[in-house]
Amino acid sequence: MLRRPVESALLAEAGVFTLPAATEYGGLAQSVVTTMGVLEELGFACRDGGLVFSACTQLASSVIPVNRFGKPALKATVLPALCDGSMIGAHAISEPAAGSDAMAMTTTATVRDEQVVLNGTKAFVSNGPIADIVVVYAKAEDGGLTAVVVPTDTPGVVRGRPIEKMGLRTSPLCELFLDDVRVPAHNVLSSPGNGYFVLDYVMKREILFSFVANVGEIRRRIDDVTEYTCGHSQFGQPLSTFQAVSHQIVEMRMNHDTARKWLYDTAVRLMNNRDITTDIAFSKIIASEAAVSSAHTAVRLLGGYGYMREYGIEKDLRNAVAGTIYSGSTEVQKNKLASLLNLT
Structure with missing residues (x-):
């Protein structure tokens, strides 16, 4: 989140940073699922993927752990400023x-x-x-x-x-x-010494927040590709009528819906105090790979326009690759799942 007054102020004014924090410190005390719903819409509406990622980082890295594990004096000093956006975490x-x-x-x-x-x-x-x-x-x-x-x-x-x-x-x-x-x-x-519990608490929410924002981005990408392929013709008919094109858009939607369901179902299990060790790993893999796949498909279906920086689709692909690395890479998540399945 660069120090750009208009964008930072808009996010703060919208109450994005207040969502999970306690009301006595300026927060809205909203649930994980409600917070995810807002971040999904932010991912859909905002074309600056870096800004969205930084907003999710602010919530997961700082607001969440200070709100849950901070001493009263620390909360009183830090949380209000994190919530109103005057402090970046x-x-x-x-x-x-x-x-x-x-x-x-x-x-x-x-x-x-x-x-x-x-x-x-x-x-x-x-x-x-x-x-x-x-x-x-x-x-x-x-x-x-x-x-x-x-x-x-x-x-x-x-x-x-x-x-x-x-x-x-x-x-x-x-x-x-x-x-x-x-x-x-x-x-x-x-x-002191209890940081691994804090980290586990934080990382589960970081994955849910960051990748539900990616789900919003995928939904916007589907809309962009649908509009383009329905509105552009080749060989006398809209691009969307070619099976090779329509099937790819269908797969984008399938991957979107699958990722969204995994993330929200996992969040509900988390709120119900269920063990989500495998759920969070599956969710992270499915959502991050869906983001890359959808961005790659969008670049291909828009052809030369998708490859040009002017249209921003190539930027989506570069952004999406990061999701397969941060918060535990796809390979690390698969290793974890293999261990949980007693394969190693």
């Missing part, structure tokens, strides 16, 4: 040598005299270049993880330069360097 999980393997991270969080001291390097921090706070996940003294809210103006916090990417270019990304960074102990979410 991010989280720092991955490291140069520890991506999907969170327990292999080397960044440390040591509790000393009512303070937490952090040291290490974080990679791929979405919203990082513009974040006011970052939820840092670090190795605790007991070998577990600790989740800590770190204001980015804290001494010892150094942000790397913004990193150029294949897609989602309007969602800024950087590395984060922590050198004897000291924050109050009450900035710890939950308790």
Whole structure:
């Protein structure tokens, strides 16, 4: 979410950042499913995929964990500003040598005299270049993880330069360097060593939020392709009447509906306190691959127009590829499912 006053103000005015937060801190206390419904429509209506991704990051990385696990003093300080959009949040999980393997991270969080001291390097921090706070996940003294809210103006916090990417270019990304960074102990979410539980809570919602927005984008893509193929003729008839074209659009719709059902059914199970370990992995794979497939199909069906930057379809494809990587790649999700199916 770049510091673009009009777009940031519009998202804040629409109440996007308030959805899951408690009412006493300026939130709307809405359910996971209701929040997803809003994000789906945001994905449909907004053609800036990077902005949508950054909005989802704001919710999942910061609003959700602070609202659920923050101490009262931290909530009172941080949540109202996150809700009204005056504060931008991010989280720092991955490291140069520890991506999907969170327990292999080397960044440390040591509790000393009512303070937490952090040291290490974080990679791929979405919203990082513009974040006011970052939820840092670090190795605790007991070998577990600790989740800590770190204001980015804290001494010892150094942000790397913004990193150029294949897609989602309007969602800024950087590395984060922590050198004897000291924050109050009450900035710890939950308790020291309990960060893996926080991370699991957050990542389930990050997947549901980010990929339901992708579902909205797929729906818009179907509308664009349908309008184009019905309105353009070749060999004396509309493109949509050719079976080779119509079948591809049907497959786009099938993949859209399948991804949407998996995401919302999983969200309902989550709200009912059911185990969604396999559901979330399946949902992530299905939705991310559907986004790539639909964007690729759209580029092909629009022909030369789909390949031109002017029409924005090629940007959709570049953006969609990221979904197969972040929040646990397709391959990592399949490994997890193979283990759960006792195949490994």
